[in-house]
Amino acid sequence: MKIIVIGAGASGLTAAIAAAEQGAKILMLECASKPGKKIYATGNGKCNLTNRNLSAANYRSADLALIGHTLERFGSRQTMEFFENLGMFFKDKNGYVYPSTGQAATVAEVLVKRCRELGVEISCDSKVTSVRKTKSRFSVFYEKEEKQLEEQADIVILAAGSRAGGFGCEVTGTKLAKFCGHRIIPEVPALTALHGNATKFFKLVSGVRVDGTIFLREEGKKGILSQDTGELQLTSYGISGIPAFQVSRYASYGLKRGAKLNAVLDFLPEYTYHMLWDKIETERTCHGNRTLEDIFAAIYHRKLVCGILKTAGVDGSRKIKSTSPEERKRVLQFCKQMVIPLTGTNDLSASQVCAGGVDTGEVTLEFQSKKIENLYIIGETLDVDGICGGYNLQFAWASGWIAGQDAGRKERK
Numbered sequence: 001m002k003i004i005v006i007g008a009g010a011s012g013l014t015a016a017i018a019a020a021e022q023g024a025k026i027l028m029l030e031c032a033s034k035p036g037k038k039i040y041a042t043g044n045g046k047c048n049l050t051n052r053n054l055s056a057a058n059y060r061s062a063d064l065a066l067i068g069h070t071l072e073r074f075g076s077r078q079t080m081e082f083f084e085n086l087g088m089f090f091k092d093k094n095g096y097v098y099p100s101t102g103q104a105a106t107v108a109e110v111l112v113k114r115c116r117e118l119g120v121e122i123s124c125d126s127k128v129t130s131v132r133k134t135k136s137r138f139s140v141f142y143e144k145e146e147k148q149l150e151e152q153a154d155i156v157i158l159a160a161g162s163r164a165g166g167f168g169c170e171v172t173g174t175k176l177a178k179f180c181g182h183r184i185i186p187e188v189p190a191l192t193a194l195h196g197n198a199t200k201f202f203k204l205v206s207g208v209r210v211d212g213t214i215f216l217r218e219e220g221k222k223g224i225l226s227q228d229t230g231e232l233q234l235t236s237y238g239i240s241g242i243p244a245f246q247v248s249r250y251a252s253y254g255l256k257r258g259a260k261l262n263a264v265l266d267f268l269p270e271y272t273y274h275m276l277w278d279k280i281e282t283e284r285t286c287h288g289n290r291t292l293e294d295i296f297a298a299i300y301h302r303k304l305v306c307g308i309l310k311t312a313g314v315d316g317s318r319k320i321k322s323t324s325p326e327e328r329k330r331v332l333q334f335c336k337q338m339v340i341p342l343t344g345t346n347d348l349s350a351s352q353v354c355a356g357g358v359d360t361g362e363v364t365l366e367f368q369s370k371k372i373e374n375l376y377i378i379g380e381t382l383d384v385d386g387i388c389g390g391y392n393l394q395f396a397w398a399s400g401w402i403a404g405q406d407a408g409r410k411e412r413k
């Protein structure tokens, strides 16, 4: 009698611990050379493992009720208790929780250590290629050291994550779930940078970090698809930084359906257009000999000023008194509403998560497949993506814990 966990990542390691603590015998099959590889890369190597301000509204999925229910059962408090029991301390930065060591490696290490203590067998370099259910058992087929191998199990926990960040292998969790008859919501890159069609502007402003707001709009449509405020990072190809990440899943889906999307940037959301206009007009009347460049450089990063003035087609070395109202309005328009036509996003390998995945309507509140008894599907393989800030790992721990406990209890019977 045993449980096979496919994938020794965040959700899989948690599920293995939860099940093994119930006395279950566990084999983990992991395609990478070591367990928890993605965890090491999280939070810029610091691992933002949860967030004290959790709500289902921070997630996107067809089934937000499942998320709400999951967070009620296993929220940030339970995550912290779980890691405390593994020996960890924390740092809390405005609700964003990190290990006290400041090292993501700590998180992976305590998980793996606990698995070993519980006798969980972790087989690395083992790529699962298919899962088949015979009458009451599962056959799990995998490749290891160029050999085709097969293992039997009573319960399978599919925790193979996604290929986001360039991790995993070509036989993804969703592929394995599809073989098992599950419906897959189209997968797109999320929490990723946006590519824009404004080459000259981006060349001039590349490297600038500016606190601003990004609005995602569809051409010809009223309203905003998504928006976020924070530090925008302007690059040679487009827009990165947390605000771009937060809107990126909507950009990915919009572009996938062929919509024409624009990112509209406000480089100083604290000041309205009229406040800026008044400021510029005061400069014109009181200091008419000042150049546009100098006036705007007192408000914005100098490189950004150069990019805005060039895009507006106004020579920055001109004295403000010599400019026309139309020219000044044009410059302000670009400061408050720089429209960047979007051409794409970074691909999945350069993204933090994958939106889409196994339809959450096809799993129970314990993350058991409604199609195949004793198959559990957890973590990012499901159609659940959270915003930046510890929400994705939180879902991985929570779904792993709930599924692992449920599976472990069955094993005992």
Ligand SMILES: Cc1cc2nc3c(=O)[nH]c(=O)nc-3n(C[C@H](O)[C@H](O)[C@H](O)COP(=O)(O)OP(=O)(O)OC[C@H]3O[C@@H](n4cnc5c(N)ncnc54)[C@H](O)[C@@H]3O)c2cc1C
Pocket: 006, 007, 008, 009, 010, 011, 012, 029, 030, 031, 032, 035, 036, 037, 038, 039, 041, 042, 043, 044, 047, 048, 049, 050, 126, 127, 128, 129, 159, 160, 161, 162, 164, 165, 166, 167, 168, 169, 171, 172, 173, 351, 352, 353, 378, 379, 380, 381, 389, 390, 391, 392, 393, 394, 396
């Ligand atoms: C660069 C980066 C930074 C991030 N930072 C954060 C952060 O700070 N906070 C946060 O909340 N989220 C962060 N995330 C997202 C978070 O890491 C993931 O959402 C989370 O790891 C998902 O957990 P999982 O268990 O579902 O998948 P994973 O952690 O990806 O684990 C899946 C495992 O399955 C293995 N696998 C895949 N296919 C197979 C197969 N066929 N056979 C065997 N094994 C297989 C993979 O190798 C992998 O080890 C970040 C992601 C990236 C890429």
